[in-house]
Amino acid sequence: MEQVRTDLVVDIGNTRTKAVLFHGGRITRHSTADRPEELDLGALTDGRGLDGVALASVGHPSEEVRALFSALAPVQVITGTSPTPVDVAYRTPETLGVDRLANAVAIALLFPGRSMLAVDLGTCITYDLVRPREGFIGGAITPGPRMRSRAMHAYSARLPLTDPDPRAPMVGRDTRECLATGVFHGVVHEIAGIVSDLRQQAPDLGVVLTGGAALPFVHALKSGIFADPFLTLRGLYAIHLHNLVP
Numbered sequence: 411m412e413q414v415r416t417d418l419v420v421d422i423g424n425t426r427t428k429a430v431l432f433h434g435g436r437i438t439r440h441s442t443a444d445r446p447e448e449l450d451l452g453a454l455t456d457g458r459g460l461d462g463v464a465l466a467s468v469g470h471p472s473e474e475v476r477a478l479f480s481a482l483a484p485v486q487v488i489t490g491t492s493p494t495p496v497d498v499a500y501r502t503p504e505t506l507g508v509d510r511l512a513n514a515v516a517i518a519l520l521f522p523g524r525s526m527l528a529v530d531l532g533t534c535i536t537y538d539l540v541r542p543r544e545g546f547i548g549g550a551i552t553p554g555p556r557m558r559s560r561a562m563h564a565y566s567a568r569l570p571l572t573d574p575d576p577r578a579p580m581v582g583r584d585t586r587e588c589l590a591t592g593v594f595h596g597v598v599h600e601i602a603g604i605v606s607d608l609r610q611q612a613p614d615l616g617v618v619l620t621g622g623a624a625l626p627f628v629h630a631l632k633s634g635i636f637a638d639p640f641l642t643l644r645g646l647y648a649i650h651l652h653n654l655v656p
Contacts, residue, residue: 422467464650498546512645514546525612576626
């Protein structure tokens with residue numbers, strides 16, 4: 411009888427750390443924290459013994475962070491150059507963010523044989539395209555909603571700092587509303603425009619949105635777009651399994 415694996419997958423992002431527990435290939439628990447040291451690992455693992463830990467970070471995980479998870483199980487650090495079960499045609503893998511690689515792997519495995527686009531709304535918005543027989547070929551990177559708000563505040567004399575707001579009207583009636591409108595609807599139309607252009611090349615293109623800021627935009631787009639808050643973590647898990655020593 412084949413052993414059922416239990417693995418912890420940890421994604422250390424620019425602003426948040428996300429972790430999920432995979433048992434038998436299914437997500438059974440998940441948690442987020444500002445820093446990896448603040449994760450409640452006892453509650454997350456529920457006392458289960460782990461077979462492995464997959465660790466990914468936008469930077470290089472410190473020795474302290476590695477030691478934290480090494481106390482639980484063998485740690486595999488996943489990077490943008492890690493081997494994957496999906497072909498990668500990206501020209502500069504040494505500069506590729508591991509989150510983008512993971513998103514591409516996830517959509518390729520979840521929707522085999524179909525052109526797919528992953529849109530990750532975080533600090534930046536990343537677009538990553540997978541095509542049949544080509545694999546992951548690349549995409550685009552643009553400023554995320556909060557980065558846009560902060561940039562307009564930082565690089566102007568009088569514009570206030572305004573949080574992105576999905577309730578923003580199409581026409582703002584004061585400066586704060588105008589800023590919120592510009593950010594939210596600007597992102598909506600950016601995504602819609604990129605998807606529309608790509609569907610001129612691949613009419614069957616599927617789209618999955620993920621990331622901390624994704625949900626309001628899924629509702630606003632209303633065009634058969636999927637949402638998966640665990641997309642990146644699913645991709646990291648697939649890469650982790652692909653690189654296990656037999």
